[in-house]
Amino acid sequence: MPFTGTVDYSLYLVTGRELLPQGAKSNVQDYYETLEETLKGGVTLVQVREKEADTREFLEIAKRTKEICNKYNVPVLINDRIDIALAMGADGVHVGQSDMPASLVRKLLPRDSILGISANTPAEAAKAVEDGADYVGIGPIWNTSTKKDIKNVLGVRGVGQILDALEGSNVKAVGIAGINERNVLRTLHGSVSIRNRSLNGVAVVSALMASKKPYEAAKALSEVVRGFLSTPPLLSRLDASSLHTKGIVNAVAHLLSKVREGGPVIHQITNNVAINQSANVTLALGASPIMATAPQEMEDLSKISGALLVNFGTITDKDGMLEAGKWVNTRKNPIVFDPVAVGATKFRYETAQELLSTWQASVIKGNPAEIGTLANSDEVRSRGVDSVGSGFANPAPMLRELARKEPMTGKTDWVSDGSVTISSSNGHEYLSQITGSGCIVGTSVATFCAAANLSARSGTTDDHHRLVYGDMLIGAIGGMLAITIASELAAERQDVLATGTFLPALVDELYHLTPEKILKRARIEIHS
Structure with missing residues (x-):
């Protein structure tokens, strides 16, 4: 019986009998039982891969797999072997770059069969579209033990350009290789194109085939993937052509009102x-701070917090950072990451990479040295927490390039989401002369991003300026402007003599900051 309906790519099982728990790999019955358990748990598409079976055995396994999947109306694809697919009436075939040419496979397959093609580069994805693919398997995203000849691991930040190559087509995309329950959210959040296109699903092998509880493993993965796909990604992109400075500043002023009205809890490590x-600073803005680092608290804290700030200026709580980000990603709330002095030591750099490979940051906030390190730039370098070197002659292109991978702030007066870059000339020199000024900017950004996210979920928009307040770019600008405008107001006070009297005055001015003051004093510029 052929599959009927629309193909659901959300949880795609690629079989691998060799991965069954110890002692089961020689028992094909255990494979069938594992397969059915994963289907009950939520698997939506199955690819039969048998690299070591002879043709007769492959055919028998494929037929029985099809019988089991028919009970759940789940389509079955065959890896590589079009002869097997035609002989047993499979719903389609998946081919890699070294298999039979996809254009020929498409000609040989019956009409309406599903054709999947592996793609590791934008050029391969574009060719897959030309050859008539229904979907592309983008990867390898992570290192995996299921392929011995794996090369050119993309990482989640390498998927976006391949997704861009699918624009204008109806071709779907699934992430492949090394995906499991621990990294699936990071995979989905991070695998987004510049045009805000995300994956249609994930393909998993060992996470299900090697599990001793395949039903529970499939159910857990299915819930995560379906939850992500049911709502738009948090990292929405603004249309640069429709932006103007007045609209942005109005949106920021609105968010300050939202902070005061809602008083979001801001979890800070x-x-x-x-x-x-x-x-x-959090209290002065109208939000509620909670400083907690124990990994055991993170799931509960994610239920009450509106945003998470991770600042690793003193890296003593890495386990808490990893766990907190995972749970906040699950709830699709903002994460602001401040990689303090990331280029100063190997440990800091490796920790930043581990964090960014475990969860998806909504905003990265840093000084030129920190941003330069993440962007692999030679224009600036780190000296402790400070930046030295010539600096960025033109920050906008570098910021846009890195922001396509991780939406971010640049130096405290630059913000980019990969398509839009905005600078501000607000601020006072005293800010650079007090300890922790960059840290409180991160605090403020997290507060405004929490308000932006709440506004987005309530459907709040500005019909006149056509801005979506849920965009993290607006949250980042808002948090930056709140601190820099308050710093100007504080420095103008007669009771402020120097940095010693400046800090408490800054907190006072944040407490008294109003939307009207933001509208009057904000100085921003949009860069193409």
Whole structure:
């Protein structure tokens, strides 16, 4: 019986009998039982892969797999072997770059059969579209033990350009290789194109085939993937052609009102040097701080917090950072990441890479050295927490390039989401002369991003300026402007003599900051 309906690519099982729990790989009955358990748990598409079976055995396994999948109306594809697919009436075939040419496979397959093609580059994806693919398997995204000849691992930040190559087509995309329950959210959040296209699903092998509880494993993965696909990605993109400075500033002023109205809880794992002033800044803005680092608390805290700030100025809580980000990603709330002095030591750099490979940041906030390190730039370098070198002659292109992978702030007066870059000339020199000024900018950005996210979920928009307040770009700009405008107001006070009297005055001015002050004083510029 052929598959009927629309293909659901969300949880795609690629079989591998060799991965069955110890002692089961020689028992084909255990494979059938595992397969059915995964289907009950939520698998929506199955590819039969038998690299070591002879033709007769492959055919028998494929037929029985099809019988089981028919009970759940789940389509069955065959890996590589079009002869097997035709002989047993499969719903389609998946081919790699070294298999039979996809254009020929398409000609040999019956009409309406599903054709999947592996793609590791934008050129391969574009060719797959030309050859008539229904979907492309983009990868390898992670290292995997299921392929010995694996090469050119993309990482989640390498998927976006391949997704771009599918624009204008109806070809779907699934992420492949090394995907499991621990990294699936990072995979989905991070695998987004510049045009905000995301994956249609994930293909998994060992996460299900090697599980001793395949039903539970499939159910857990299915819930995560379906939850992600049911709502738009948090990292929405604004249309640069429709933006103007007045609209942006109005949106920021609106978000300050939302902070005061909602008082979101801001969970902060932050630099020990700046914990007290970060908490006070959060309170002054109208939000509620909670400083907690224990990994055991993170699931519960994610239920009550509106945003998470991870600042690793003093890296002593990496386990808490990893766990917190995972749970906040699950709830699709913002994460602001401040990689303090990321280029100063190998440990800091490796920690940043581990964090960014475990969860998806909504905003990365840093100084030129930190941003330069993440962008692999030679224009600036790190000296402790400071930046030295010539600096970025033209920050906008570099910021856009990195922001296509990780939406971010640049130097404290630049913000980019990969398509739009905005600079601000607000601020006072005293900010650079007090300890933790960058940390409190991160605190403020997290607060505004929490308000932006709440506004997006309530459907709040500005019909006149056509801005979506849920965009993290607006949240990042808002958090930056709140600190820099308050710094100007504080420095103008007669009771402020220098940096010692400036800090408490800054907290006062944040407390008294109003939307009207933002509208009056904000100085921003949009860069093409």
